[in-house]
C-alpha cells in the first residue's frame with residue numbers, strides 16, 4: 155500500500171493506493187477517508203489515449219506537428235532563448251505544479267535567465283487574495299484551518315461554491331452543521347452549497363464591497379468592535395470609523411439587491427455568533443476590485459478581533475492543489491522567492507543562495523500581461539491559457555504573434571496546443587513524486603504510483619534539461635525531487651516565518667507538515683509596526699455593465715465532477731458527467747422574454763464573441779444573470795478582459811451578454 159494525496163483541488167485529500175485501486179486515507183487529517191469523484195478517478199485519467207507521449211515540433215502553427223527527440227526539442231528551445239533578450243522571454247506556470255517543479259522553473263527564469271517574467275495561472279485565481287493579505291497582514295498568510303469549522307458558530311461562504319469546488323471540505327462543513335454550525339451563503343446563485351445554508355443572500359454580482367462595508371459599519375455602530383485587539387494589533391481604526399460615518403447606507407444596500415429584511419436576518423445571525431469564519435473564493439477574487447472585495451471582508455474580522463482565535467478568521471480557499479506552494483516558492487512575477495520581493499536586501503539574499511548575479515530588480519510581466527508584451531519565447535507549463543484567459547478572440551490573435559510557444563503538458567488536447575510550436579510530454583500525477591501545499595498551509599507528499607510512460611518526464615526534469623542546455627549544468631544538477639525539496643527547505647530559512655526545516659522529505663511520506671502555526675498562536679502581523687491594516691474601500695462599479703443590447707451578466711464557475719478544461723475528467727471511460735459539460739442557466743422570466751424553453755439550443759453573445767449552449771431554465775439564478783460552467787471550453791470567447799488594478803486578476807464573472815434561441 156502506498157499513501158499519497160489527490161492532485162486536484164486545494165483540499166488535498168490523503169489517499170491510499172493498493173492493487174490498482176485508490177481509496178481515501180482514513181487517518182489523514184483533512185479528509186478522514188473521504189474522496190470525491192475526481193480523486194477516486196485519478197488513476198483512470200493517467201491511462202487515457204489522449205495522453206501526450208512524445209515531444210512534438212512544427213515550423214509554424216499552420217503545419218502538422220511531427221514527433222521529435224528530446225535532444226532536438228530542447229536544443230531548439232535553448233538556441234532560441236540564447237538569441238533572445240531576457241525581457242522577451244516568459245514562463246507561464248501553474249498552481250497545479252508540484253513545489254519542486256515550480257522551484258526549478260523559478261530558479262531558472264528569475265535566477266539564471268534573468269527574467270522576472272515568471273508567472274502562473276494563479277494570477278487568474280488567487281492573486282487578489284495574495285495582494286489583500288499583504289496589504290492587511292503584511293504577509294501572504296491564511297490564518298484559518300479547515301478543522302476550525304468544527305469550532306466556529308457561523309460560517310459565511312461568500313462567492314464560494316464548496317459543494318462543487320471543495321467537495322470533501324464541504325462534507326466536513328455538513329458534519330459541523332449537524333453539530334450546530336450555522337451557514338450563510340452569499341452568492342448571486344442558489345448554488346448546491348446554498349442548499350445547506352441557514353440563510354442564502356442572492357446579492358447582485360460585484361456588490362460584495364457594499365455588503366461587507368455595511369457589516370463593518372454595523373460592527374462599529376453597535377459596539378461590537380474589539381477595542382483591546384484594535385489597540386494592540388490594528389492600524390487605521392479611527393480613520394475607518396470616520397469614513398464609515400459618511401457612507402450612503404441606503405444606496406449601498408440597494409446596490410446589493412438585498413432587502414432590508416434580508417440584511418437584518420443576516421445581522422441577527424451574525425451578531426449572535428461568537429466564533430465566525432468568512433470563507434471566499436472566486437466570487438470575490440475574480441473582479442475588477444478583487445483586492446478591495448477581499449479587504450472589505452478582512453476588515454470585518456479585524457474590527458471584531460475575530461482572527462487568530464480557533465474557529466475564527468478570514469479564510470481564502472485556494473482552488474488548485476498547489477496554488478499555495480507556488481506562492482511559497484515565489485512563482486508569481488511580483489515576488490522573487492520564498493515570500494521575498496525585489497528589494498535590494500531580498501535580491502542580495504537570494505543571489506547569494508543561488509550563487510548568481512543575474513536577478514533583475516524589476517517585477518516581471520503577469521500571466522495576464524504576457525501575451526500582450528511582444529514576447530519572442532513563451533514557455534507554458536501545466537496550464538492552458540488559450541482556454542482560461544479572458545477575451546479569447548484577442549488571446550488567439552496575440553499568441554499567434556509569438557515566434558516560439560512551447561507547451562509542456564501531460565495531455566495532447568489542450569486548447570493551447572493549436573497555437574504551440576513545440577509540445578513536451580510531462581509525466582502527470584501518479585507517474586511522478588513531489589510536494590504540494592493545500593489551502594490551509596498543509597505540506598503533503600505525492601508519491602509515484604506507476605512508472606512514467608516511456609518518453610514522459612517530470613516537469614522539473616524538463617526545466618532542468620533546458621537549464622543544462624543553456625549552460626547551467628552545475629546549478630541544475632539534481633538527481634531527484636528530494637534534492638530539490640531539500641534545497642527549497644534550506645531557502646525557506648531566508649524568510650523565518652516560512653521556515654520549513656522542521657519537516658523532512660521522508661517524514662512527509664508519513665505525516666503532513668503545517669507551516670505558520672506560530673504566526674497564528676503569537677498573533678503576529680508583518681507590517682512595519684507589526685499591526686494589521688484596516689483599509690477603507692468603496693465599490694467603484696468598475697465592471698462591465700449590462701445595457702439594452704447586452705442585458706444580462708454572465709457568471710461562470712465549476713461543476714463538481716469536471717476539472718476546468720477537462721483534459722483529465724472529461725473522459726469516455728469515467729462516469730464523471732453528472733452535470734452536462736455545456737449548459738446555460740436562465741431564469742424563467744428571461745426564458746419567457748426570449749422565448750427559450752428548457753433544453754433549447756441557444757446562442758450567447760457579448761461584445762467580444764459568441765458561443766452556443768443548451769438552456770437550463772431554473773429559478774436558482776438571479777433574473778439579471780445567467781450561468782455557464784467552465785467545463786464549456788469556449789466560455790472565454792465571451793468574457794471581458796478588465797483586470798483588478800493591483801492584483802491584475804481578471805473580472806471573469808461579470809460580462810454583459812445577450813441570449814437568443816438558435817433556430
Ligand SMILES: Nc1nc2c(c(=O)[nH]1)N[C@H]1C(S)=C(S)[C@@H](COP(=O)(O)OP(=O)(O)OC[C@H]3O[C@@H](n4cnc5c(=O)[nH]c(N)nc54)[C@H](O)[C@@H]3O)O[C@H]1N2
Nearest residue numbers: 313314315319359360435436437473711712714716717718
Ligand atoms: N470540481 C471542481 N472543483 C474545483 C475546480 C474545478 O475545476 N472543478 N477548480 C478549482 C479552482 S482552480 C478554483 S479557483 C476553485 C474555485 O472555487 P469557487 O470559487 O468556489 O468555484 P466557482 O464555481 O468559480 O464559484 C464562484 C461562485 O461565485 C459566485 N459569484 C460570481 N460573482 C459573484 C459576486 O460578485 N459576488 C459573490 N459573492 N459571488 C459571486 C458564482 O455564482 C459562483 O457560485 O475551485 C477549485 N475546485
Ligand SMILES: Nc1nc2c(c(=O)[nH]1)N[C@H]1C(S)=C(S)[C@@H](COP(=O)(O)OP(=O)(O)OC[C@H]3O[C@@H](n4cnc5c(=O)[nH]c(N)nc54)[C@H](O)[C@@H]3O)O[C@H]1N2
Nearest residue numbers: 279536537538542562563564565568580582710718719721
Ligand atoms: N471564465 C472563466 N475563466 C476562468 C476561470 C473562471 O472561473 N471563469 N477560472 C480561472 C482559474 S481560477 C483557473 S485556476 C484557471 C484554470 O485554467 P487552466 O489551468 O488552463 O485549466 P486546466 O484545464 O486545469 O489546465 C491544466 C493543464 O495541465 C495539464 N496537465 C495535467 N497534468 C499535468 C502535468 O503533470 N504536467 C503538465 N505539464 N501538464 C499537466 C492538463 O492537461 C491541462 O491542459 O482558469 C481561469 N479561467
Ligand code: SF4
Nearest residue numbers: 160162163167190193
Ligand atoms: S475534494 Fe479535492 S483533493 Fe479531495 S478528492 Fe476531491 S478533488 Fe481531490
Ligand SMILES: [Mo]
Nearest residue numbers: 278279473474
Ligand atoms: Mo483557480
